[in-house]
Amino acid sequence: MRTIALTAACLLPVLAFAQEGPYTISGSIGKDNKFEKAYLYSSNSKGRVIDSVAINDGRFTFTGKTDIAARAFLFTGNTLSSSFTANHLVFYLEQGNIKVESADSIANATVKGGAANTVHQQYKTASSDVTKRSDALSKKYYGTPPAERQQEAFKQQYQADNKAIAAAQQKVLTAFIKAHPNTTVSLDALTEWAGYDPDPAVAEPVFKLLSPTVRKSKSGQQFANLLESQRRTAIGVVAPEFTQNDTLGNPVSLKDFRGKYVLVDFWASWCGPCRQENPNVVAAFNKFKDKNFTILGVSLDNENGKSFWMQAIHDDQLQWTQVSDLKGWKNEAAKMYGVQGIPANFLIGPDGKIVAKNLRAEALEKKLASLLQ
Incomplete structure (x- = not known):
């Protein structure tokens, strides 16, 4: 279990108000604040709420309408990319007046206003x-x-x-x-x-x-x-079966690998942490591929990203079978396995039962060594 997490799942609303109503977020984060803009990320019943405003003399104001009380995130930065730092605030976007106040940083701000x-x-x-x-x-x-x-x-x-x-x-x-x-x-x-x-x-x-x-x-x-x-997908249960097409359009089923240890590896070409982990997966594959072990890669790229998927396979030298239904986060296998973030993997034994989950770097090699050497 995790104590702190910042995930897309946190942005989903839970309970709706009877009707849409206005909100105002009044922020004050000190005159010495060095950032130029404030960014708001939240959601309502219609979808995501993404907004930005200028910070003037340490002050900023957001206005809008919402029909729910939804978890929200405030970031400060000079550009959109620079705002994704530890300098953020978690609060609830809800109807009414919300005051966000701090003498120095958005991360240290107090929030007043609203039941949530x-x-x-x-x-x-x-x-x-x-x-x-x-x-x-x-x-x-x-x-x-x-x-x-x-x-x-x-x-x-x-x-x-x-x-x-x-x-x-x-x-x-x-x-x-x-x-x-x-x-x-x-x-x-x-x-x-x-x-x-x-x-x-x-x-x-x-x-x-x-x-x-x-x-x-x-x-x-x-x-x-x-x-x-x-x-x-608990340890010891038979892994859910699925079939998806490989890079040539040929259907590949998980059951085709029965009798071997197979690592079902969920990743995507656009996923930085996945690409960083790939050298470790390649090393494990090369070390154990002749010892009744292989890998089945499942990409969460979409149809528009097929060429990037193919290029990433080549660039990262992924020599094992790769499949995808090109539905992105709606990948049927990913939903079946409850994948909420990538990279994610499941090590499946010759009998089709799940042996381990989410093995990274040396942990993957250590586990394979204990089983195959």
């Missing part, structure tokens, strides 16, 4: 001690020399500390949802905590604390579907 923002602030307050512990652990980890991180004693202590923080966060979240079962804020907090690959045995009891109205909402059903996909 009031409840969200209560959750932030309840989680503050756990958040500080998580931030301190992260700072300690990245402040430790890489060689020391590989030492077994460091790994064990880090895992123990991480486990303790996760347990504390779950306790805070459970208490909060019990007290606030009818709000979108609780579902968003659960989604954020659960991450891309939640353990249904842990997350489902917390999910059931939400009111039926929230659980049956669009975002509630999306989370329920994610839990179901996690059950379908």
